[in-house]
Amino acid sequence: MKKILVIDDAATVRMYYRQVLEAEGFAVEEAGNGYEGLEKALTEAFDLYIVDINMPKMDGYTLLRTIRQEPTICATPAIMISTEGQIQDANAAYAAGANLYFNKPVRPESLITTARLLTGEHRA
Amino acid sequence: MSPLLAQFIAESRDQLEMTSAGLLAIENNPEDLDKLNEIFRAVHTIKGSSGLFEIRPVTILVHAAEDLLDTLRSQELRLDRRMIDLLLDAFDQVNQWLDVLERTETLPDEFETTARTLSAPLRAFLGNRPSEEAAPAIAAPTFADLDWLGQLLEDDRAILYARLAGTGARLTLFRYTPDAQCFFSGEDPFHLVRQAPGLELLAIGPTEPWPPLTEMDAYQCLLCFEGVASGPFAELATLFRYVPDQIILLETPPEVLIVPTGRHDADADYTGFVAEARSLVDQEDWDGLRGIVDALLEHSEPEAWIASALRWLRRLLDQSAADMTLRPLLEAMHTQQGPDWLAILRASAEEAGGPTAAEFHASTAPRALTVVEHKAFQHIIAEQSRILEMPVAPEAWTGRLLSICAVIGNSLRYAGHDQLLEELEELRETARETRDSGLLRGLLAQLAEAEEDDRAENTPAAATAQKTKPTEEPAGGEKQAIKTLKIDQHKVDRLMDLIGELVVAKNSLPYLAQRAERVYGNRDLAREIKEQYGVINRIAQDLQSAIMQVRMMPVGHVFQRFPRLVRDLSKKLDKKIQLIVTGEETEADKNIIEGLADPLIHILRNSIDHGIEPPEERLLLGKPEDGSIRVKAYQDNDSVAIEITDDGRGIDVAAVRDKAARRGLVSAEQAETMSDHDAIQLIFAPGLSTTEQVSDISGRGVGMDVVRTSIEKVGGTVTLHSQPGKGTDLRLTLPLSMAVTHVMAVELDNKPLGVPMDLVVETVRLPPSAIYSIKHREAFMLRDQLVPLARLRRLLNMSEPVASDAALAILVVRVHGENVGIVVDDFREGMEVILKPMEGVLGSLRQYAGTALLGDGSVMLVINLKELI
Numbered sequence: 005m006k007k008i009l010v011i012d013d014a015a016t017v018r019m020y021y022r023q024v025l026e027a028e029g030f031a032v033e034e035a036g037n038g039y040e041g042l043e044k045a046l047t048e049a050f051d052l053y054i055v056d057i058n059m060p061k062m063d064g065y066t067l068l069r070t071i072r073q074e075p076t077i078c079a080t081p082a083i084m085i086s087t088e089g090q091i092q093d094a095n096a097a098y099a100a101g102a103n104l105y106f107n108k109p110v111r112p113e114s115l116i117t118t119a120r121l122l123t124g125e126h127r128a
Numbered sequence: 129m130s131p132l133l134a135q136f137i138a139e140s141r142d143q144l145e146m147t148s149a150g151l152l153a154i155e156n157n158p159e160d161l162d163k164l165n166e167i168f169r170a171v172h173t174i175k176g177s178s179g180l181f182e183i184r185p186v187t188i189l190v191h192a193a194e195d196l197l198d199t200l201r202s203q204e205l206r207l208d209r210r211m212i213d214l215l216l217d218a219f220d221q222v223n224q225w226l227d228v229l230e231r232t233e234t235l236p237d238e239f240e241t242t243a244r245t246l247s248a249p250l251r252a253f254l255g256n257r258p259s260e261e262a263a264p265a266i267a268a269p270t271f272a273d274l275d276w277l278g279q280l281l282e283d284d285r286a287i288l289y290a291r292l293a294g295t296g297a298r299l300t301l302f303r304y305t306p307d308a309q310c311f312f313s314g315e316d317p318f319h320l321v322r323q324a325p326g327l328e329l330l331a332i333g334p335t336e337p338w339p340p341l342t343e344m345d346a347y348q349c350l351l352c353f354e355g356v357a358s359g360p361f362a363e364l365a366t367l368f369r370y371v372p373d374q375i376i377l378l379e380t381p382p383e384v385l386i387v388p389t390g391r392h393d394a395d396a397d398y399t400g401f402v403a404e405a406r407s408l409v410d411q412e413d414w415d416g417l418r419g420i421v422d423a424l425l426e427h428s429e430p431e432a433w434i435a436s437a438l439r440w441l442r443r444l445l446d447q448s449a450a451d452m453t454l455r456p457l458l459e460a461m462h463t464q465q466g467p468d469w470l471a472i473l474r475a476s477a478e479e480a481g482g483p484t485a486a487e488f489h490a491s492t493a494p495r496a497l498t499v500v501e502h503k504a505f506q507h508i509i510a511e512q513s514r515i516l517e518m519p520v521a522p523e524a525w526t527g528r529l530l531s532i533c534a535v536i537g538n539s540l541r542y543a544g545h546d547q548l549l550e551e552l553e554e555l556r557e558t559a560r561e562t563r564d565s566g567l568l569r570g571l572l573a574q575l576a577e578a579e580e581d582d583r584a585e586n587t588p589a590a591a592t593a594q595k596t597k598p599t600e601e602p603a604g605g606e607k608q609a610i611k612t613l614k615i616d617q618h619k620v621d622r623l624m625d626l627i628g629e630l631v632v633a634k635n636s637l638p639y640l641a642q643r644a645e646r647v648y649g650n651r652d653l654a655r656e657i658k659e660q661y662g663v664i665n666r667i668a669q670d671l672q673s674a675i676m677q678v679r680m681m682p683v684g685h686v687f688q689r690f691p692r693l694v695r696d697l698s699k700k701l702d703k704k705i706q707l708i709v710t711g712e713e714t715e716a717d718k719n720i721i722e723g724l725a726d727p728l729i730h731i732l733r734n735s736i737d738h739g740i741e742p743p744e745e746r747l748l749l750g751k752p753e754d755g756s757i758r759v760k761a762y763q764d765n766d767s768v769a770i771e772i773t774d775d776g777r778g779i780d781v782a783a784v785r786d787k788a789a790r791r792g793l794v795s796a797e798q799a800e801t802m803s804d805h806d807a808i809q810l811i812f813a814p815g816l817s818t819t820e821q822v823s824d825i826s827g828r829g830v831g832m833d834v835v836r837t838s839i840e841k842v843g844g845t846v847t848l849h850s851q852p853g854k855g856t857d858l859r860l861t862l863p864l865s866m867a868v869t870h871v872m873a874v875e876l877d878n879k880p881l882g883v884p885m886d887l888v889v890e891t892v893r894l895p896p897s898a899i900y901s902i903k904h905r906e907a908f909m910l911r912d913q914l915v916p917l918a919r920l921r922r923l924l925n926m927s928e929p930v931a932s933d934a935a936l937a938i939l940v941v942r943v944h945g946e947n948v949g950i951v952v953d954d955f956r957e958g959m960e961v962i963l964k965p966m967e968g969v970l971g972s973l974r975q976y977a978g979t980a981l982l983g984d985g986s987v988m989l990v991i992n993l994k995e996l997i
Contacts, residue, residue, distance in 0.1 A: 072524040099518060113500060
């Protein structure tokens with residue numbers, strides 16, 4: 005089973021991703037800020053990170069930059085999802101180390117498809 | 129309610145509370161950028177999450193607030209008092225909407241108007257900054273489903289589809305529901321519809337089942353026009369621009385016309401057919417497919433749903449439509465529903481622009497992928513190329529390369545391009561060594577352009593790509609995050625119940641020890657059991673106090689609302705008031721804290737409204753211009769005390785005496801003679817409010833009696849001191865926890881019965897001769913005081929025991945401020961129990977406070993003396 009770490013300070017958003025992804029057979033872990041996310045990422049292997057930008061303690065950019073420089077976890081795909089709707093945000097996300105950028109809210113179908121492709125998970 | 133919505137409401141309430149408190153804090157300290165950031169983030173979170181639900185009013189308003197806060201945060205604007213007022217108003221409104229949402233799970237559309245009204249002044253600060261929200265503001269109405277297309281004749285649809293399929297042409301679906309009164313405004317709906325450019329198909333039906341002809345109002349338009357037009361979408365939109373609230377328009381590819389219709393056969397199972405058809409599609413054996421379709425069609429009744437589906441399949445095959453259209457139809461035959469083109473379209477529209485009709489026919493997608501997946505795949509590959517072109521810090525170069533390769537590898541594997549994995553791996557290693565990703569970019573370009581070639585071979589690849597997933601555990605970094613956990617209160621209550629059961633189970637051990645000694649004569653074993661009991665007992669007690677600790681929360685939770693209250697009210701009344709709060713960290717049980725909020729607010733309102741004088745009056749009296757209200761919480765032995773002190777005018781004793789006498793609460797004589805202190809206590813009596821007029825602030829028809837009742841409900845007491853001209857001092861004393869109740873067990877009819885210990889004054893035994901009968905009442909003398917006597921058996925309607933000379937066991941209790949003696953059969957011990965309220969049918973028995981489980985497993989009833997006497 006593919007494991008996904010969701011890092012977002014909004015508990016509602018985390019719950020939404022969890023509901024959508026778990027229904028499709030993914031295992032989902034949550035973290036409420038970048039710092040917590042990094043801690044979890046360093047102690048457990050994941051197949052995908054889903055990262056928000058604006059978070060307390062450590063924002064999504066810093067988190068991704070740190071992840072991409074950490075040899076044990078730098079190869080894990082990451083999606084950045086935020087409310088900011090401008091193109092420069094996608095560029096900033098990519099510069100920080102994201103592999104894909106989405107605007108909130110992401111539709112369930114889109115989230116599932118992307119998660120499947122990025123983790124290489126075949127449907128049952 | 130869905131857990132997601134419940135989560136959103138709870139989280140947003142927390143964020144709003146934080147935001148309001150934060151705004152008040154920065155009002156005094158506008159330079160506090162950290163605070164401002166914190167507020168911004170809270171609002172940002174609400175906005176982000178609100179997008180998950182259909183609650184546009186919340187989104188619109190919060191978005192405006194967020195934009196303003198963002199500008200303040202970047203210091204383009206300076207915060208002023210008016211902004212704070214407006215923001216607070218906005219958040220109050222959102223809070224109210226959350227309440228509505230909690231009750232009804234939706235927000236009426238008309239709230240959008242309110243949202244815009246409240247947003248306007250917030251946006252006004254932003255000047256000409258574009259409102260991001262402006263564009264999608266008018267959410268176009270859309271079709272809930274496309275089932276109505278089925279009412280158009282299948283042949284008509286088939287002819288239209290045959291004409292348009294594969295040409296890339298798009299259709300516009302419309303539903304026009306004219307206003308029922310439209311004839312009176314000179315409209316001609318039918319004429320309007322006939323103007324539709326390229327009107328192909330039209331169905332006219334009733335908006336709702338028509339009433340019998342005799343009751344029908346011929347002057348009302350009860351029609352709904354649904355149809356399909358092939359003209360340009362923009363022209364249709366222009367045509368219907370004057371009836372935006374009556375029209376739904378949707379531009380779609382012609383595939384939506386493929387809707388099988390007809391009678392469903394519940395017993396039919398076409399799983400076998402669908403499976404065979406699927407495999408034929410996979411093999412692109414169109415003739416084979418045509419064969420089995422024809423065969424089944426021959427055996428189906430023409431008016432059956434399945435026959436209609438088969439005819440569509442046949443048509444698609446004749447038009448050599450691609451499998452992208454065949455597949456949804458096959459899926460539909462499997463479930464005998466649909467196909468749900470709307471869902472398919474919506475999913476596709478996710479990606480920029482949505483698929484065109486041509487894309488529906490695109491046969492370039494690799495086998496296993498749906499249209500949506502194929503688009504996502506292409507998007508992912510394109511974005512990875514783009515990322516590779518971007519500059520990157522040297523220390524992140526490898527990480528980026530590896531993550532991109534992981535993404536591409538996983539996507540390829542998912543898409544069934546396993547044969548490319550080995551090549552990808554080689555390119556990755558080369559890039560890693562040479563620190564040049566040129567070759568890798570070449571592969572991506574190839575992938576983006578020439579997928580068709582890859583599609584040819586679809587042999588299962590032997591190469592299983594090596595995972596670049598880390599497995600080793602890194603050395604644990606420093607951990608300093610404070611870990612908090614939000615728990616559903618029911619879970620804690622459940623834990624509490626379980627611990628209660630554990631305590632009861634534990635208490636059976638002493639009985640067991642006794643049995644070991646008496647029945648089996650094994651004294652050593654009995655001692656060992658007792659020792660073990662001691663250990664378990666200690667753990668159980670620790671466990672109990674630990675779980676109580678979980679339920680404890682700081683009283684500051686309630687105090688948080690005070691600054692806002694004082695600020696708003698003093699502004700309204702033109703008074704100047706300093707609020708000094710201390711001891712917010714003092715803890716008490718959650719239920720008690722929650723029961724405290726309303727009484728405390730009432731007390732504060734009283735102080736602000738009646739207590740503190742207006743500034744000019746204070747100056748005349750030689751008092752400082754600013755009045756002060758002090759709220760102080762502290763722990764006092766086994767209870768929590770909260771003191772509310774103001775330096776206002778105090779309570780007008782004469783007015784209280786006068787009012788109490790006039791309301792008949794005491795006699796005029798009593799009112800005259802009682803001490804000032806006693807007279808002031810009269811304000812706790814029901815129905816006494818000392819201001820004549822009901823004021824907007826504190827006089828809401830409830831008085832201090834409600835305050836006292838709610839405090840007593842959680843087991844607390846209220847005392848009041850007041851000095852005319854100097855101020856009022858209220859003191860609330862509350863138990864730390866309500867979870868454990870001390871009861872005194874008494875015996876009645878050989879059964880134990882609990883009496884709440886806090887009411888028990890003492891126990892006495894008196895001979896029957898010491899009881900006086902005064903008229904119909906009984907009483908006895910206790911230390912020169914006459915104490916009324918009640919018999920518990922009589923109170924509970926139980927039979928009296930045979931009269932004897934044995935001493936009576938009398939429990940002296942204090943109820944309603946008066947000592948009362950209660951005759952019971954016998955006394956037992958005092959104990960701590962976990963009191964469970966009566967539930968269900970028994971819930972209405974107010975004579976009982978609840979039940980408690982005893983050590984031997986029996987259940988004890990605890991009586992509610994305040995109700996009984």
